[in-house]
């Protein structure tokens with residue numbers, strides 16, 4: 001169960017020999033979407049050089065408009081595996097449908113996006129896998145609902161769930177979402193599962209990534225997930241919130257000064 005009452009000790013999740021949770025602060029970084037082989041390898045090399053431990057990149061993208069770029073889909077997954085081969089970084093990427101689970105066989109961490117947090121059939125089928133799952137909090141879901149969604153995965157026999165706070169919808173409009181920073185210690189209080197914070201989607205603003213990464217660290221988060229692009233102005237998705245390599249290196253300097261790294 002996800003509740004700390006049944007499992008007082010913090011859960012540590014093994015991802016391809018690296019650990020998430022249990023004291024180390026993990027950094028997952030990469031573009032919103034995989035766009036080409038050159039792009040994903042270039043970003044992977046840059047984030048690795050700055051000290052990130054995991055590469056993210058969307059292949060199946062949950063876009064608001066059906067006319068927007070939907071991701072490279074299965075070809076994007078292949079390019080992520082190329083980037084993993086080139087850099088050794090484990091990969092994190094979003095699944096949109098249970099019919100695609102077989103395609104994700106070589107992915108290290110399967111992400112369930114905010115929009116699918118309560119896709120119960122998808123959660124049930126991920127429960128039959130042993131893969132680590134990064135479960136993002138829905139745009140308008142409570143902490144209790146997030147923990148119940150984790151429970152769906154765990155009830156099927158998969159204990160490897162990482163929770164992600166990525167901001168929620170409120171009346172505030174100055175940021176893309178409202179970062180619910182207090183959710184970090186509250187979730188850690190209620191659950192033994194690792195908690196990662198996503199300052200990129202929580203704010204939608206590049207300069208806010210560094211202060212909120214510091215805040216997440218201070219609040220006991222087990223890591224952050226940050227969007228980084230080789231050329232944010234030309235990104236096919238979420239360029240406006242993505243850090244360039246120099247900005248990301250600066251955030252990593254801050255993290256390295258303050259946090260134990262795996």
Ligand code: PEP
Pocket residue numbers: 032058062112113114115136166201
């Ligand atoms: C993402 O991580 O690119 C993403 C789509 O995030 P979310 O599901 O939190 O909106």
Ligand code: MN
Pocket residue numbers: 032201227237238
């Ligand atoms: Mn994104």
